[in-house]
Amino acid sequence: MARPMPQGRVSGHVSGRVLATRAVAVGASVAAAYGGFLLFLQFGAADGLDSFDILRAALIFASTFWLAWGAVTAVMGLMTRPPVPPRQTGALTARSVVLVPVYNEDPVATFGRIAAMEASLRKTGMGHLFHFAILSDTRDEAIAARERLWFLRLLAETDGEGRIFYRRRDKNKGRKAGNIEDFIKRSGAAYDYAVILDADSLMEGATMVEMVRRMEAAPGLGLLQTLPVIIHARSRFGRIMQFAGTFYSPVFARGLAMMQGRTGPFWGHNAIVRMRAFAESCALPELTGKPPFGGHILSHDYVEAALLARAGWDVRVDDDLGGSYEEAPENIIDHAKRDRRWCQGNLQHSRLLLAPGLKAWSRFVFVQGILAYVAPVFWLAFLAASIAAPLFAPPIDYFPVDSWPFPVLPVSQVSKALGLAIGVVGLLFLPKILIVIDAIWRGRVAGFGGALRAVQSTLAELLLSSITAPIFLMFQTRSVLQVVRGADGGWPAQTRGDGSLGLGDAWAASHWIVTSGVVVLAAAQWFAPVLVPWLLPVALPMVIAPALIAWTSRPGPGGLFLTPTELRAAPVMDLQAAVMRRWAPEGDTRDDPPAGADAARA
Amino acid sequence: MMDLSQQERFDLDRLAEELGALPEAPLAMPVQQLEQPVFPALMALLRPRAVAQAKAGH
Numbered sequence: 001m002a003r004p005m006p007q008g009r010v011s012g013h014v015s016g017r018v019l020a021t022r023a024v025a026v027g028a029s030v031a032a033a034y035g036g037f038l039l040f041l042q043f044g045a046a047d048g049l050d051s052f053d054i055l056r057a058a059l060i061f062a063s064t065f066w067l068a069w070g071a072v073t074a075v076m077g078l079m080t081r082p083p084v085p086p087r088q089t090g091a092l093t094a095r096s097v098v099l100v101p102v103y104n105e106d107p108v109a110t111f112g113r114i115a116a117m118e119a120s121l122r123k124t125g126m127g128h129l130f131h132f133a134i135l136s137d138t139r140d141e142a143i144a145a146r147e148r149l150w151f152l153r154l155l156a157e158t159d160g161e162g163r164i165f166y167r168r169r170d171k172n173k174g175r176k177a178g179n180i181e182d183f184i185k186r187s188g189a190a191y192d193y194a195v196i197l198d199a200d201s202l203m204e205g206a207t208m209v210e211m212v213r214r215m216e217a218a219p220g221l222g223l224l225q226t227l228p229v230i231i232h233a234r235s236r237f238g239r240i241m242q243f244a245g246t247f248y249s250p251v252f253a254r255g256l257a258m259m260q261g262r263t264g265p266f267w268g269h270n271a272i273v274r275m276r277a278f279a280e281s282c283a284l285p286e287l288t289g290k291p292p293f294g295g296h297i298l299s300h301d302y303v304e305a306a307l308l309a310r311a312g313w314d315v316r317v318d319d320d321l322g323g324s325y326e327e328a329p330e331n332i333i334d335h336a337k338r339d340r341r342w343c344q345g346n347l348q349h350s351r352l353l354l355a356p357g358l359k360a361w362s363r364f365v366f367v368q369g370i371l372a373y374v375a376p377v378f379w380l381a382f383l384a385a386s387i388a389a390p391l392f393a394p395p396i397d398y399f400p401v402d403s404w405p406f407p408v409l410p411v412s413q414v415s416k417a418l419g420l421a422i423g424v425v426g427l428l429f430l431p432k433i434l435i436v437i438d439a440i441w442r443g444r445v446a447g448f449g450g451a452l453r454a455v456q457s458t459l460a461e462l463l464l465s466s467i468t469a470p471i472f473l474m475f476q477t478r479s480v481l482q483v484v485r486g487a488d489g490g491w492p493a494q495t496r497g498d499g500s501l502g503l504g505d506a507w508a509a510s511h512w513i514v515t516s517g518v519v520v521l522a523a524a525q526w527f528a529p530v531l532v533p534w535l536l537p538v539a540l541p542m543v544i545a546p547a548l549i550a551w552t553s554r555p556g557p558g559g560l561f562l563t564p565t566e567l568r569a570a571p572v573m574d575l576q577a578a579v580m581r582r583w584a585p586e587g588d589t590r591d592d593p594p595a596g597a598d599a600a601r602a
Numbered sequence: 603m604m605d606l607s608q609q610e611r612f613d614l615d616r617l618a619e620e621l622g623a624l625p626e627a628p629l630a631m632p633v634q635q636l637e638q639p640v641f642p643a644l645m646a647l648l649r650p651r652a653v654a655q656a657k658a659g660h
Contacts, residue, residue, distance in 0.1 A: 148618035149614060151622055161621055164622075165622050167622060184629050185628060185629060187627050187629075191627075279630065279631045351637065352636055354638055355637065
């Protein structure tokens with residue numbers, strides 16, 4: 001007999017529609033990967049099949065599967081749409097807390113966002129039902145002192161005593177997950193729900209109220225994730241990421257939502273959790289062994305989503321919820337630093353693939369996260385194997401038949417290689433092209449400067465992302481190798497704000513990529529000159545990496561990559577701007593107490 | 603003698619701690635099991651070890 005689920009939770013039944021979507025997505029991806037495998041095998045076998053051909057074909061299979069998976073997810077997102085929960089109305093009674101973990105952040109910027117969100121919540125008339133808790137793990141004493149001063153200013157300006165809290169931990173055990181756990185153990189029983197944010201998160205009050213309503217309407221819902229939109233980007237790189245995140249991501253997220261059913265994602269912030277569900281399901285253990293694979297769980301969000309699902313709670317992403325924002329790195333180096341941390345966290349999930357009781361989809365999500373970082377290594381291994389292959393290839397036998405006196409020339413299979421290359425490029429480009437067509441069809445391009453500007457921005461994004469892809473490939477490969485070697489990346493604070501880099505800084509961070517690019521081209525020229533034209537699109541951006549990194553870190557002309565929030569700021573962004581106009585001049589005077597600190601004392 | 607500006611900073615810090623104090627409403631958070639008991643044993647088994655030295659003496 002089936003074990004009855006505790007109150008509020010739902011059964012683990014996966015709907016037929018979700019199962020069918022998963023089957024189609026996996027089937028299509030495997031079919032594309034197998035097609036790539038066969039094409040390459042035919043190409044490689046033209047001069048006789050050897051072990052290098054089989055290795056390269058296997059690498060093509062794994063890499064193509066990953067590319068196809070992304071493409072299929074986008075197509076799913078375009079073709080299907082999860083039901084949108086009806087907007088709720090009426091009075092609320094549930095008590096919620098907005099958690100803002102901070103770690104060596106600029107207090108003026110962070111607390112300014114809190115002031116804006118608090119004002120936005122007050123406008124909904126439900127502000128009294130929401131508290132804020134600033135959970136500081138800051139280790140820098142000078143920044144911590146400024147946090148306390150600006151907290152007093154925040155209290156004075158919002159009249160927030162008893163509604164806005166601040167506490168700093170002596171030791172940051174468990175990092176961000178441990179920080180939240182510490183709060184729940186001390187104060188969790190005071191609240192029904194917790195909105196978990198990052199230091200750079202910004203959310204409309206109306207969105208938070210709607211999230212609480214949706215949690216109230218679905219007692220089995222343990223976590224509701226929003227789709228945060230990147231805002232405030234200034235550099236070329238930042239604005240490209242901002243455009244891509246705003247224009248493409250909703251479609252990918254929708255496709256993913258169709259496949260994940262009740263086992264949705266948690267991205268660590270801009271989400272709401274049911275306090276009781278989170279408390280009873282999500283205390284993370286410290287893994288046996290040393291970092292990077294042991295110790296604290298770095299990418300805790302994926303694991304918390306899996307644990308909620310294991311305990312029978314629904315985890316859902318509602319992409320129709322607007323008003324959810326975040327900021328992102330302004331240059332490739334800061335992006336790579338953040339990616340290093342995520343890489344370590346995702347590879348650490350290999351320890352959890354066999355964790356007891358997890359849903360099959362949760363395990364698959366871990367595999368996806370690992371593949372996201374291992375796939376670039378496969379591509380690089382494929383390139384290296386291709387350059388090395390001629391060294392190990394047996395000499396061509398022009399007289400394979402003893403009784404036949406004329407030479408038999410191998411049939412050229414270049415068309416197969418071309419077909420494969422076109423297929424790979426197609427998998428990369430097709431989803432984005434389909435998304436722009438869909439956006440024109442549905443009129444979504446209006447928020448991106450109109451149809452012409454959206455098409456121009458998409459083409460420019462495709463070009464720039466293709467040029468910078470080899471640089472990301474190198475950074476990701478290095479991250480994977482570091483983690484596999486056992487190097488712990490630690491917990492570096494995020495760099496926020498203006499991220500413009502000089503050529504010297506860019507060179508210092510990427511000279512090894514330049515060297516690698518030169519070595520690749522030289523090796524190809526030496527061992528397999530026929531490969532040089534094929535390798536140029538990869539090797540050339542590596543050789544000019546410092547120039548690309550520096551150029552993309554600076555602001556560009558504003559015509560391209562427009563997004564809805566650039567064209568018209570969201571209400572909470574206006575509130576944030578108003579707060580910063582008042583605070584920023586005082587924020588620069590590091591040691592003097594801000595004006596409001598004295599008011600709070602009075 | 604304590605510097606006056608230091609005293610002022612000390613007062614503000616103390617005030618921030620007092621006004622910022624979190625509500626006391628504890629909630630239990632039991633640690634979840636994520637590792638199969640066999641996994642650490644397997645890791646220990648696979649861990650590279652130095653070749654055992656022969657015992658001295660008899």
